[in-house]
Amino acid sequence: MDAEMALTLLQIQTSLREKLASLSNDLFGVVPEIIAVETPPKTEFGDLAFPVAFELAKKIKKATGEKRNPREIAETLKAEIEKEDFIEKVDVAGAGYLNIFVDRASFLPQNSGDAVVGGLASAPADAPKVCVEHTSVNPNKAAHIGHVRNSVLGDTFQRILGSTGKRVEVQNYIDNTGVQVADVVVGFIYLEKMGLGDIKALDEKLIAEGRSFDYYCWDLYARVGQEYQINDDLKSKRAKILHAIEEGGNATAELADYVATRNVECIIATMERLGIRYDLLPRESEILHLHFWDRAFDQMKQLGVIRYESEGNHAGCWVMPFDSHEGTDDHENDKILVRSNGTVTYTGKDIAYQMWKLGILGLDFNYRLFHTYPDGKDVWMTAGPQAASLQEANIPSFGGGETIYNVIDTRQSYPQEVVKKGVAAISPERGEKASVHLSYEMVALSPAAAEELGFELSEDDRKRTFIEMSGRKGLGVKADDLIDRLEEKALAEVESRHAGAADDEKHHIAHQIAVGALRYFLLKFTRNTVIVFDFAEALSFEGETGCFCQYSAVRANSIFRKFAEAGGKMENVASAIDNVDAVGQVFSADDGDDIWSLAVLAARIEDSVRQSAAANEPAILAKYTFNLAKAFNLFYHRHKILSEPDETKRAVLLTVANMARISLTRSLELLGINVPERM
RNA sequence: GCUCCCGUAGCUCAGCUGGAUAGAGCAACAGCCUUCUAAGCUGUGGGUCGCAGGUUCGAGUCCUGCCGGGGGCGCCA
Numbered sequence A: 001m002d003a004e005m006a007l008t009l010l011q012i013q014t015s016l017r018e019k020l021a022s023l024s025n026d027l028f029g030v031v032p033e034i035i036a037v038e039t040p041p042k043t044e045f046g047d048l049a050f051p052v053a054f055e056l057a058k059k060i061k062k063a064t065g066e067k068r069n070p071r072e073i074a075e076t077l078k079a080e081i082e083k084e085d086f087i088e089k090v091d092v093a094g095a096g097y098l099n100i101f102v103d104r105a106s107f108l109p110q111n112s113g114d115a116v117v118g119g120l121a122s123a124p125a126d127a128p129k130v131c132v133e134h135t136s137v138n139p140n141k142a143a144h145i146g147h148v149r150n151s152v153l154g155d156t157f158q159r160i161l162g163s164t165g166k167r168v169e170v171q172n173y174i175d176n177t178g179v180q181v182a183d184v185v186v187g188f189i190y191l192e193k194m195g196l197g198d199i200k201a202l203d204e205k206l207i208a209e210g211r212s213f214d215y216y217c218w219d220l221y222a223r224v225g226q227e228y229q230i231n232d233d234l235k236s237k238r239a240k241i242l243h244a245i246e247e248g249g250n251a252t253a254e255l256a257d258y259v260a261t262r263n264v265e266c267i268i269a270t271m272e273r274l275g276i277r278y279d280l281l282p283r284e285s286e287i288l289h290l291h292f293w294d295r296a297f298d299q300m301k302q303l304g305v306i307r308y309e310s311e312g313n314h315a316g317c318w319v320m321p322f323d324s325h326e327g328t329d330d331h332e333n334d335k336i337l338v339r340s341n342g343t344v345t346y347t348g349k350d351i352a353y354q355m356w357k358l359g360i361l362g363l364d365f366n367y368r369l370f371h372t373y374p375d376g377k378d379v380w381m382t383a384g385p386q387a388a389s390l391q392e393a394n395i396p397s398f399g400g401g402e403t404i405y406n407v408i409d410t411r412q413s414y415p416q417e418v419v420k421k422g423v424a425a426i427s428p429e430r431g432e433k434a435s436v437h438l439s440y441e442m443v444a445l446s447p448a449a450a451e452e453l454g455f456e457l458s459e460d461d462r463k464r465t466f467i468e469m470s471g472r473k474g475l476g477v478k479a480d481d482l483i484d485r486l487e488e489k490a491l492a493e494v495e496s497r498h499a500g501a502a503d504d505e506k507h508h509i510a511h512q513i514a515v516g517a518l519r520y521f522l523l524k525f526t527r528n529t530v531i532v533f534d535f536a537e538a539l540s541f542e543g544e545t546g547c548f549c550q551y552s553a554v555r556a557n558s559i560f561r562k563f564a565e566a567g568g569k570m571e572n573v574a575s576a577i578d579n580v581d582a583v584g585q586v587f588s589a590d591d592g593d594d595i596w597s598l599a600v601l602a603a604r605i606e607d608s609v610r611q612s613a614a615a616n617e618p619a620i621l622a623k624y625t626f627n628l629a630k631a632f633n634l635f636y637h638r639h640k641i642l643s644e645p646d647e648t649k650r651a652v653l654l655t656v657a658n659m660a661r662i663s664l665t666r667s668l669e670l671l672g673i674n675v676p677e678r679m
Numbered sequence B: 001g002c003u004c005c006c007g008u009a010g011c012u013c014a015g016c017u018g019g020a021u022a023g024a025g026c027a028a029c030a031g032c033c034u035u036c037u038a039a040g041c042u043g044u045g046g047g048u049c050g051c052a053g054g055u056u057c058g059a060g061u062c063c064u065g066c067c068g069g070g071g072g073c074g075c076c077a
Helices: A009-028 A052-064 A070-081 A104-110 A113-117 A145-163 A179-191 A196-208 A213-230 A232-247 A251-273 A284-289 A292-303 A346-358 A385-390 A410-426 A447-452 A459-463 A479-497 A503-523 A546-565 A570-576 A580-588 A592-602 A605-614 A618-638 A647-670
Strands: A048-050 A087-093 A097-102 A129-133 A167-171 A318-320 A335-338 A366-372 A378-383 A403-409 A435-440 A443-445 A531-533
Touching: A009 A048, A009 A052, A009 A070, A009 A097, A009 A605, A052 A070, A052 A097, A070 A087, A070 A097, A104 A580, A104 A592, A104 A647, A113 A605, A113 A647, A129 A145, A145 A167, A145 A251, A145 A403, A145 A435, A145 A443, A145 A479, A145 A503, A145 A605, A145 A618, A145 A647, A179 A213, A179 A232, A179 A251, A196 A213, A196 A251, A213 A232, A213 A251, A232 A251, A251 A479, A284 A292, A284 A346, A292 A335, A292 A346, A292 A410, A318 A410, A335 A346, A346 A403, A346 A410, A366 A385, A403 A410, A410 A435, A443 A447, A447 A459, A479 A503, A503 A546, A503 A618, A546 A618, A546 A647, A570 A647, A580 A592, A580 A647, A592 A618, A592 A647, A605 A618, A605 A647, A618 A647
Parallel strands: A129 A167, A129 A403, A403 A435, A443 A531
Antiparallel strands: A048 A097, A087 A097, A318 A335, A366 A378
């Protein structure tokens, strides 16, 4: 097969778009801004559909006043388009659709095997870098299911970007000097009466008992929250503790650092269970101690993007003028970055951090190796000024991304808007498009789920459609608990199917199924849908689930295992499908459309990934994956592949099944879901 | 009060920059395991796309208003 002649579906699509644009210009003297392409609702309608004639009719009328029939326009285009040799035929359908039928017999060998995902490639070393920040759980407690939505979205999006040729750096911001950490520190010092030594001893005791530090902190944080309500004295301690932590270089800060770091370790371990990893953990303490804010502040003052207020409500503050956002009439729209007492707001610090991410701050962190994953991948953490002299030789270069994606829930869209506008004001040439807020809705609990967790609800709460999780109240589904339950349930299923398998293997499979279930569950919803968590739904392995997709891929693999065991050779299959006439006959038979529909769906993976990347919406890829799995299951039931007597047809069935499993495996991989050996 | 998002089958959700007969899963009912794994497949029922106007050859999708639900609006983070 001539490699230069091989065309992927997306290339065919692009080529037709270009052709249609020039034809429009040549034949009608107008060019639509965009040539829309659709997927026809049924295989009988073709493989690609262009509603371009409607658009042209509109344009022509506007330009000349002449009313043209879309069908007639489509007929004119059809005659030209049909000349392309990768096209079998073109139909004009409906009111004027241009339906394209790809030449199946020549498409198949060109896109068989790994070629079906050939358009997806990892980034070359000199590719532009983008940064994705996700997870960013306050390091004062265990991660809950809401945090996992963030991490799974970010991790999946990161994988998607990578497959479109971007070099991706994943950051997990650690707010180690914030109020949430301070709250737990207040709990340790004033409620538990513990010092650093006591906490370390507690930590060892917990490990010995098989309990985890982040769970302990989860409960302690909730206790502190409760206590604050009735104990003003305790609450007054918080400000002092917070100040000591921010300042650093004292016993309280040391204690806080231990607590925060242990929680980070626990959270990283939780995420690692789900296949989620990071390149860098930037910490707030370094942003403070390396004076990132001061640098950002200087730049903003120099450029005049912020203003000192000498009178009014904000007298004594430095503010960023911000007039286009939603706000109350009672408050001016300007965003305060430096308070009248001289302290910096969170948004101020965030602007400095965003500037660093974009490479426009003019300062860098120091770094230290934080952790190495079992396969050798390193995670780095930022380090303070004292680390400057002992910087390791081979520290990767961090930050300085072309585009920065911040995965943060939608409730923070206002401060994110300020950050974006702020850095765009500092660097107009990069502009607002360099900062993307990948927002998503929260994961809430159904009243039933909250009660299942043992929380007592008021009458009013019970009537609500959902109840927000709250770390402060200790209300939430902890990530590790849910993963444990999923693994347990999956293990029971594996036991019942493969009782004879080794324990290691059974556990491994159960783990893969659990991860698939959880990740798919969180990815199938679009970002702006509130997920009302329901145990039954989250624990399901049937229907639209990760498990369903995995099962489909496992079945496909099993066909090829059997095929190889019987001495089958894929080379023979490849040469059999080079027979264009015979393959053409298979596709023109009664079930030809049916077989082709799976091949063409498998070939749509690249388009799906690109759509997903362009819309910043992993759910698009999740839906595609499920549809492909479903289509394969249907194919599997309709066609007896290995026992097919006709040699060419068998080769076609095997080729199409192979395309489907390669595509399915790849799209699952992009969702962070592995295909088990057996299920 | 200002502002953003949502309202699609009994339930939970898709519906690609306006396009073909509005789809999927769950739940319900009826079928399919001597044949590549039944965590599967097939079939049936189920819809005034919140309501009312408007733009368009064409509206679940765009515009306006209203109703209902949620978020945001701090010298918190």
